[in-house]
Amino acid sequence: MHILxxxxxxxxxxxxxxxxRAEGVSxxxxxxxxxxxxxxxxxxxxxxLDRALAGQEGLDLLRHWxxxxxxxxxxxxxxxxxxxxxxxxxxxxxxxxxxKPFEIPELLSRVRAVHRRHRQQASxxxxxxxxxxxxxxxxxxxxxxxxxxxxxxxxxxxxLAKDSSTVVPKQLLGQLLEPLGEPVDAATVEVHLSNLRxxxxxxxxxxxxxxxxxxxx
Numbered sequence: 001m002h003i004l005x006x007x008x009x010x011x012x013x014x015x016x017x018x019x020x021r022a023e024g025v026s027x028x029x030x031x032x033x034x035x036x037x038x039x040x041x042x043x044x045x046x047x048x049l050d051r052a053l054a055g056q057e058g059l060d061l062l063r064h065w066x067x068x069x070x071x072x073x074x075x076x077x078x079x080x081x082x083x084x085x086x087x088x089x090x091x092x093x094x095x096x097x098x099x100k101p102f103e104i105p106e107l108l109s110r111v112r113a114v115h116r117r118h119r120q121q122a123s124x125x126x127x128x129x130x131x132x133x134x135x136x137x138x139x140x141x142x143x144x145x146x147x148x149x150x151x152x153x154x155x156x157x158x159x160l161a162k163d164s165s166t167v168v169p170k171q172l173l174g175q176l177l178e179p180l181g182e183p184v185d186a187a188t189v190e191v192h193l194s195n196l197r198x199x200x201x202x203x204x205x206x207x208x209x210x211x212x213x214x215x216x217x
Contacts (some may be wrong), residue, residue: 001042001115001176006036006078007050008057016048019104023180025111026175033061040065042162043172044072046115048107051089059092066093066112071117075110077102077189100168126161129217133161142200152177153196160205160215169194 003020008014008031020027032037033056040047050059062074066158073095078085079098089097095114098107126133132141138154140147149157155176159168174184193213197205205215 001045001111003028004044004047005029005040006033006053007031007046008054009050016104017109018063018098019044019108020111024179025110028181032056036061037064040070041071041172042159042166042168044116046111047072047074048092048111049074049076051076051080051085059089060090062092062094071127073114075114077105078106126163128164128215130171131161131204131217133157140200149196149199149200150183152192153199155194156192157200160213164215164217167208167212167214171212173213208209 003025005016005027007015007016007022007029013029013031017027017029028039030039031054033053036049038046046054049058049062053061058078062076065072065074074093075096076089076094077098077100078089079100086097086099088109094108098110116127117196126135130143132144134140135158138151140149140154140157156173159173159176170186171191172192174189177184177188191206206216206217208214
């Protein structure tokens with residue numbers, strides 16, 4: 001799981017980041033709404049969103065994502081505990097709402113629960129031309145034949161298949177190949193992409209020089 005943490009508190013942000021990484025979760029911490037917009041991509045599995053960001057209401061950012069039809073699950077974390085505030089957050093598209101102060105074990109439990117629900121909702125087979133990908137079973141097929149993909153090859157294919165209209169940066173693909181999100185070197189990414197191309201057809205992965213890669217269904 002890769003989590004985008006949007007929290008402007010200089011004490012809470014690092015504490016949450018450390019807690020997530022201690023659980024073996026890949027996480028990126030940003031403090032500003034503009035940085036959160038830039039960081040949101042197909043590799044993000046869940047967002048922890050502070051409602052009171054400097055210069056912008058966190059729910060404005062949530063509305064922006066939902067208007068763009070970005071369905072990545074979002075847990076709003078905030079000190080605003082009134083029922084009207086909680087209902088507003090949920091009605092705007094939040095998947096859960098956690099009031100500060102909270103205990104880290106509760107946060108981690110809610111993260112796991114929301115992630116489980118989202119994976120079940122998104123467990124259908126994705127059809128991409130002659131390719132089919134099943135996120136839940138970690139399997140992929142080409143022309144109906146099961147592909148013998150390694151774990152890393154499947155991770156790369158899944159990242160590219162989430163939105164075939166998007167060019168995925170090489171750095172982000174590298175992050176997916178390490179369990180704690182630390183990027184591997186470019187040569188390693190190229191090796192796994194080369195193996196994936198050989199199995200699904202080289203023409204199905206487009207290289208955008210200086211940017212990244214895009215899946216061609």
